[in-house]
Amino acid sequence: MAGGDPNEFLGTSEVASLLVYSSTASFSSALYQGRIPELPEPDAQVKEEGSHSPGRNKWRRATVVAVARKRGVLSPDDQNENVDLVCAGRSSPDPRLQHRRPFHQCAGARAPARL
Numbered sequence: 001m002a003g004g005d006p007n008e009f010l011g012t013s014e015v016a017s018l019l020v021y022s023s024t025a026s027f028s029s030a031l032y033q034g035r036i037p038e039l040p041e042p043d044a045q046v047k048e049e050g051s052h053s054p055g056r057n058k059w060r061r062a063t064v065v066a067v068a069r070k071r072g073v074l075s076p077d078d079q080n081e082n083v084d085l086v087c088a089g090r091s092s093p094d095p096r097l098q099h100r101r102p103f104h105q106c107a108g109a110r111a112p113a114r115l
Contacts, residue, residue: 006062038067
């Protein structure tokens with residue numbers, strides 16, 4: 001499912017990228033301000049060894065992909081999911097994603113939802 005195991009846990013940076021946020025900080029801000037009502041509470045909080053923090057939020061890939069499709073940044077299930085990930089990454093202005101295909105070359109390309 002969209003590039004991996006649907007039960008794999010994704011961290012904040014991966015979720016931000018799939019939902020086409022320009023940065024992890026902008027995603028976190030939107031999340032905590034309640035501007036992503038489609039995204040449910042995290043599926044897990046993973047605590048790092050030696051850390052005193054409550055843990056890092058993690059969502060299952062299947063959950064995030066469903067939200068991305070609902071928001072219109074990924075194509076419906078019947079299209080090529082590998083292209084979905086490339087297209088989702090290309091619609092982000094993140095310079096780390098510049099090696100990917102130009103967004104307008106993606107199958108079924110459409111402008112991402114304004115965030």
